[in-house]
């Protein structure tokens with residue numbers, strides 16, 4: 180079945196058309212500047228790329244432009260829109276209402292809207308994408324796949340914050356965790372790679388990219404994860420601070436006369452790798468700067484790898500052992516140095532990286548020595564494929 184996977188942002192819309200049976204990507208692309216003017220970049224497999232400026236006052240025009248291209252004789256990959264069996268939407272926050280992907284109907288739309296306050300920057304755009312598809316492709320089943328859903332199996336001791344309990348009960352403040360689709364996908368792939376049932380494995384999955392999170396996946400279920408109520412929590416990231424002592428906020432806001440909005444913007448956009456290094460949020464830039472002797476760039480990278488190492492140790496303890504560590508996303512898949520640095524702190528646990536095998540980029544590989552007590556794996560993530568598979572499974576039901 181052909182599945183159109185949609186990831187709608189406030190002014191952008193990423194798409195992929197995939198065959199859920201053989202996992203082929205038929206086409207992918209990106210609409211940008213929606214609501215401003217409108218640009219599309221379309222990449223059909225086996226044909227030339229197409230770029231154009233197309234007016235996109237709303238997401239509906241963007242979806243129409245995508246459908247027109249998918250069926251166009253020159254840049255298309257299908258004959259008619261009826262060859263699209265279903266649409267799978269990435270939705271950032273499903274709150275406690277969604278612990279798995281769901282077929283979207285009118286009743287669910289209102290539940291989705293109730294989740295807006297939990298992710299005011301992301302969920303409204305995701306919902307706009309669903310409404311646009313509904314308008315442009317009436318009758319085609321639509322499925323919501325949530326970044327938070329995989330983590331809904333966490334036990335209360337892992338998700339509760341030590342705040343007055345009514346903030347959890349009334350305001351839904353708790354750890355939700357994100358990147359769930361990625362953690363789920365790579366843990367499933369890890370089990371396949373190891374030739375063992377997922378239900379028998381304790382895996383720490385490290386999604387290390389511009390945004391980063393680490394998850395403890397015990398017997399196929401997320402039991403703890405580093406991001407929290409929002410994606411600002413956990414590890415320091417490209418521009419996000421990650422966890423910090425909340426007492427810092429009052430101190431800095433008073434000293435610099437910052438409003439809460441300004442403070443939170445600093446935590447989201449000016450902190451993390453960019454904040455420490457003063458150079459860049461991008462790990463490749465930090466590598467370059469640190470090899471030229473920039474100490475703050477080196478400090479940023481070591482603060483990051485140190486925290487990842489600590490989390491792996493913590494999650495091994497949380498699960499009472501670990502069978503595999505998985506590295507994924509931009510940094511995890513591509514940076515041999517970073518994997519080496521992170522794993523060098525784990526030798527006390529019997530984990531041993533093989534430096535020769537570790538010389539891989541962007542491919543599935545076991546990079547541990549034969550003697551290592553747990554496998555160290557590199558597994559490229561594929562959130563679009565996971566969304567397509569979830570969508571097809573629900574529609575076939």
Ligand code: ADP
Pocket residue numbers: 387388389390391417460461462463464466508509510513514515
């Ligand atoms: P996003 O969270 O935006 O999806 P990605 O998963 O694409 O991010 O990761 C982007 C990050 O991966 C960037 O900081 C980039 O520098 C880093 N990255 C990509 N390739 C390498 C590499 N070879 N070495 C180090 N970092 C890399």
